[in-house]
Amino acid sequence: MRYFTKQQGQKEAVPVDLESQGQGRYRLTLNGKTFQVDALSLEHGSLSLLVDGQSYNIEFEENGDEIGTLVRGQVNRTDVADERRLRMRAAAGGFTVEGRQVILAPMPGKVVKVLVKVGDEVTEGQGLVVVEAMKMENELKSPKAGKVTEVFAKEGTPVENNAKLVVVE
Incomplete structure (x- = not known):
């Protein structure tokens, strides 16, 4: 599945391809680089990720299409949309x-x-x-x-x- 992400301060959305490999494993492609990701759901909606051997605990906060993440003490706000939603946004001003x-x-x-x-x-x-x-x-x-x-x-x-x-x- 292809998503488009845009962090605060970015001018354009960046494509992110995410493909499930089953059993909590995913192939993630970002900026032409592919990562192997193992995901495990933790209590309170947080995730433990193993990304190419590096471990990350991530806490999420959703607000509409914007997702706030807390990773290693740093908060990031990212707008996330799939291709359909992105097209709908672009077209929203032109028709109903x-x-x-x-x-x-x-x-x-x-x-x-x-x-x-x-x-x-x-x-x-x-x-x-x-x-x-x-x-x-x-x-x-x-x-x-x-x-x-x-x-x-x-x-x-x-x-x-x-x-x-x-x-x-």
Whole structure:
């Protein structure tokens, strides 16, 4: 999965490719360099990472698309978006989303919470489903105001990449 990250002070977003190797192992490519990462979830939502033999304990704080990390006593704030979200941001000023919108799982994970039910009226940007992937919770939001017509997501169940979660019309 490709993400784009932009830390405070950076002019442009940097692509980051992340590929699951199974059992908490990932291949991460950043600035043309590939790293092998072993991830282990710790208490209180923090992670223990082994990156090419170097150990890191990381604490996270999410605020929308911005993620705050505490690594070795240093706090970093990073804006993170996948390719779809980046395109949506770029296009947001030019048009609004219309018609039937199917919200898909952005990566394999587990449904932690379903925030809506069939028949609910939602606003643009309202949270619909929370999916945990790579030990992080991601709230998937409605791309438009409308009515929830279908809910496929069930709390506690695993989902594959691009699995249908919710439909908003």
